[in-house]
Amino acid sequence: QEIYLNGLGGLVPKYPFTHEELESAARAALPPSVWSYVAGGAGDEHTQRANAAAFTRWGLVPRMFVGAARRDLSVDLFGMRLRSPLFMAPIGVLGLCAQDGHGDLAAARAAELTGVPMVASTLSVDPLEAVAAEFEETPGFFQLYTPTDKDLAENLVRRAELAGYRGIVVTLDTWVTGWRPRDLATANFPQLRGHCLANYFGDPVFRALLDRTPEEDPGAAVLLWTQLFGNPLTWDDIPWLRSLTALPLIVKGLGHPEDVRRAKDLGVDGVYCSNHGGRQANGGLPALDMLPGVVEAAGETPVLFDSGVRSGSDAVKALALGATAVGIGRPCAYGLALGGTEGLVHVLRSLLAEADLLMAVDGYPSLADLTPEALRRVG
Numbered sequence: 001q002e003i004y005l006n007g008l009g010g011l012v013p014k015y016p017f018t019h020e021e022l023e024s025a026a027r028a029a030l031p032p033s034v035w036s037y038v039a040g041g042a043g044d045e046h047t048q049r050a051n052a053a054a055f056t057r058w059g060l061v062p063r064m065f066v067g068a069a070r071r072d073l074s075v076d077l078f079g080m081r082l083r084s085p086l087f088m089a090p091i092g093v094l095g096l097c098a099q100d101g102h103g104d105l106a107a108a109r110a111a112e113l114t115g116v117p118m119v120a121s122t123l124s125v126d127p128l129e130a131v132a133a134e135f136e137e138t139p140g141f142f143q144l145y146t147p148t149d150k151d152l153a154e155n156l157v158r159r160a161e162l163a164g165y166r167g168i169v170v171t172l173d174t175w176v177t178g179w180r181p182r183d184l185a186t187a188n189f190p191q192l193r194g195h196c197l198a199n200y201f202g203d204p205v206f207r208a209l210l211d212r213t214p215e216e217d218p219g220a221a222v223l224l225w226t227q228l229f230g231n232p233l234t235w236d237d238i239p240w241l242r243s244l245t246a247l248p249l250i251v252k253g254l255g256h257p258e259d260v261r262r263a264k265d266l267g268v269d270g271v272y273c274s275n276h277g278g279r280q281a282n283g284g285l286p287a288l289d290m291l292p293g294v295v296e297a298a299g300e301t302p303v304l305f306d307s308g309v310r311s312g313s314d315a316v317k318a319l320a321l322g323a324t325a326v327g328i329g330r331p332c333a334y335g336l337a338l339g340g341t342e343g344l345v346h347v348l349r350s351l352l353a354e355a356d357l358l359m360a361v362d363g364y365p366s367l368a369d370l371t372p373e374a375l376r377r378v379g
């Protein structure tokens with residue numbers, strides 16, 4: 001309807017509707033170093049491309065006479081009823097994509113406007129409390145890069161609880177940054193500018209570890225952060241993480257069914273199947289190909305999924321393969337680059353509209369109807 005009404009009113013669309021156009025418009029809008037950081041991946045980016053290509057190997061089988069005039073895309077997650085099965089995946093240093101530098105706040109506002117929850121990165125330009133202050137109806141989640149200093153980790157979780165986040169997502173696959181040629185080739189790699197350390201610089205536990213405040217000596221503060229950051233967690237850390245919070249605990253970066261079973265046994269509330277959008281390991285399996293094994297091992301435990309979702313139909317396929325909710329990474333950054341909150345709302349609404357229309361025309365009125373039976377392997 002909107003398409004025809006806009007046409008009648010002579011309205012010219014402000015933002016692109018295909019991923020390819022979105023990507024090239026964002027490329028033109030962003031400084032080259034920021035573009036490299038956001039768009040790039042590990043190695044020759046084979047896995048990054050394979051993530052997206054994996055969706056083309058599945059097709060939805062149309063069903064007719066099912067009365068799909070009304071669709072229900074809402075989903076139960078950790079006791080909450082969410083309007084959308086999509087969520088914004090955590091993106092560190094998102095502020096670099098926003099004209100005013102406040103990309104995290106802009107994303108939180110987009111979450112509120114669309115009902116698409118945001119997972120706020122530890123490495124946000126805006127402090128986690130300011131981001132959470134934007135949430136009213138739509139729940140937010142906090143993503144934790146677990147620092148080696150346990151008191152600091154505990155304090156970050158405590159602050160996230162107090163700020164009102166509704167779950168803690170612990171990222172496991174990025175305790176060291178992958179081999180990223182585009183970042184290596186970019187002299188002013190943005191993370192090194194300390195843009196993303198608001199959550200550390202403002203933290204009393206972090207500040208107590210320094211001789212001089214981050215304002216007086218930002219170099220020393222950035223150096224301390226680099227020392228605290230690289231923390232390869234082990235299974236023994238899960239009970240400790242579990243003990244930190246009563247909030248839902250989700251572990252991000254799982255792909256192996258055995259890891260999923262073990263995480264479940266240790267009391268996590270959700271597993272997050274992802275290969276970090278191909279930014280960490282080149283040569284790994286496309287994330288979508290790992291999803292069925294993760295879903296089977298997860299059983300009743302909710303499965304979050306991301307990596308390579310570029311359209312509403314991609315999201316529908318991931319849901320049909322058993323994901324409880326589907327994360328969107330780079331397209332969110334691109335929408336933000338083009339039009340701040342408005343651009344990001346456009347991207348999220350477009351993904352939701354495409355998913356909704358696909359469910360209408362192919363006859364799957366609710367997420368419960370989207371099972372693996374709805375799909376056929378194409379190649």
Ligand code: FNR
Pocket residue numbers: 037038039051089090091092093121122123143171252274275276277278279306307308309327328329330331333
């Ligand atoms: C990320 N990702 C990420 N993940 C995380 O847990 N914490 C973080 O701070 C970041 N930072 C980050 C920055 C940028 C620029 C990108 C593109 C990605 C990974 C992210 O959450 C998600 O797993 C991938 O982006 C999903 O893949 P697609 O949708 O980008 O293909």
